[in-house]
Amino acid sequence: EVQLVESGGGLVQPGGSLRLSCAASGFTFSSYWMSWVRQAPGKGLEWVANIKQDGSEKYYVDSVKGRFTISRDNAKNSLYLQMNSLRAEDTAVYYCARVDEWSGYSFDYWGQGTLVTVSS
Amino acid sequence: EIVLTQSPGTLSLSPGERATLSCRASQSVSSSYLAWYQQKPGQAPRLLIYGASSRATGIPDRFSGSGSGTDFTLTISRLEPEDFAVYYCQQYFTFGGGTKVEIK
Numbered sequence: 001e002v003q004l005v006e007s008g009g010g011l012v013q014p015g016g017s018l019r020l021s022c023a024a025s026g027f028t029f030s031s032y033w034m035s036w037v038r039q040a041p042g043k044g045l046e047w048v049a050n051i052k053q054d055g056s057e058k059y060y061v062d063s064v065k066g067r068f069t070i071s072r073d074n075a076k077n078s079l080y081l082q083m084n085s086l087r088a089e090d091t092a093v094y095y096c097a098r099v100d101e102w103s104g105y106s107f108d109y110w111g112q113g114t115l116v117t118v119s120s
Numbered sequence: 121e122i123v124l125t126q127s128p129g130t131l132s133l134s135p136g137e138r139a140t141l142s143c144r145a146s147q148s149v150s151s152s153y154l155a156w157y158q159q160k161p162g163q164a165p166r167l168l169i170y171g172a173s174s175r176a177t178g179i180p181d182r183f184s185g186s187g188s189g190t191d192f193t194l195t196i197s198r199l200e201p202e203d204f205a206v207y208y209c210q211q212y213f214t215f216g217g218g219t220k221v222e223i224k
Contacts, residue, residue: 106155
């Protein structure tokens with residue numbers, strides 16, 4: 001059974017940093033692109049970042065470029081999101097999602113999400 | 121940058137009725153990369169449809185997708201109580217704003 005379990009969310013002050021983790025199991029982690037997708041309270045879904053299977057390619061939404069870094073450790077079946085210079089508008093539930101190239105780069109499995117709150 | 125516009129914003133229907141949700145792209149997109157998701161309150165999104173018309177694993181056949189170019193549709197043939205939720209379309213890194221299907 002595919003499982004994605006996020007952790008690391010919490011309350012942080014504006015300008016602060018947080019590192020999110022996503023533990024993957026039930027599939028060959030190193031064979032898939034992985035993504036972070038966020039959802040602000042009461043709002044829609046927003047893709048945040050993607051990383052290729054070997055970590056050689058990374059893509060970000062413009063609003064987080066230069067502040068967030070996506071990474072992965074295939075030996076540990078883990079995905080990460082380092083978030084620096086956090087802003088109030090980064091407040092959201094952050095989901096880890098598996099990208100399925102064979103179904104048109106859809107997000108076929110999602111974690112339960114971890115809440116990040118940026119507030120003083 | 122492609123923008124996906126979903127309509128209507130809210131659809132008020134009764135169980136057993138047919139739901140038709142629209143997703144319009146700001147420019148032509150490949151149907152191979154158009155997906156639909158369902159999200160219930162407090163839950164993660166769930167993949168329903170990929171490639172515009174292929175159902176994901178375990179998705180009931182009352183859910184169907186169609187369309188090409190700039191216009192795509194998600195149809196729920198007969199609404200079940202568990203289908204009342206928010207639905208999003210997605211193409212690559214872009215999501216639509218969502219359509220809420222609520223009980224009338």
